[in-house]
Amino acid sequence: MGIKTPFISEIAKNTYAINEFGLTAMYLLVGDESALLIDTGCGACDLKELVKSLTDKPYHVALTHGHLDHAGGIGAFDEVYLGEGDFRMAQNVDIEELRNYLEALGNMGGYEVYDYTRDSVREFERLPKMIAIHDGDRFELGNRSVLAIEVPGHTSGGICFLDEKSGILFSGDACNCNLLVMGTSVNTALKGLDYLKTYDGRYQQMYNGHIGYAGIPTCFSQPESTLDDCIHIMEMILNGTAVIEKVPFLGRVNTSVSYGAARVSFEPDRIIDKDEKTVR
16 A cells, blocks of 8 residues: 655745655745645645644645646635736646646656555636736745745746745746756746846755655755756757757657756757847
């Protein structure tokens, strides 16, 4: 029998990483007065009950982006905060596609560790009210303030959350060791990471949207060089010096470049969009 409930780790005081069966990661930050739930995962667990087991405080729900593995559980909530550029994506989560994702990761090793099936995905009870987050917005939790940072690239409406109380940046899929630039040009993604770089020194750890991927029940922050390595890769793509790889990933073959601790995958026809001013 596999693990039947999400794997929870307290990564800092009153800061919980929730590994949803190796599918995705969610985070709960608890302040003196309220809490913040970052991402809702695939909807393969009873997330509201899980949060209730960790805190009795009222809480906001915010998304790093609108992809189905992060917005798949929004149907359990009355309202969610996210970047306006990802509204339509989150409003149109395809339940069958989400179930296929569960099955794919299960076959990658998840089924050997966790007790879930494709049918664990819950149908939406309702579509929540969506509230736009903008760069510089804050969630005030009581002796704990969480800052929203707009970082387009993985999606056009990507948001990172900076919690200076714990010294952690919650980067979603906007910055990690396997960065997929799916929602913008490489040039725009580089602008986003350049902006994120201006927050250097305000956090000591970066936790992304996937910890313990597939059948690996671990919980680690990203390597310290991740942001710099992703920036360097994008610079190489833009200046034509990158060594291209073809990497199989979830049934497709990605165009990718590796350097240091990171790999960046991108659309070859979206290096620089028309009429876009180059960053470098």
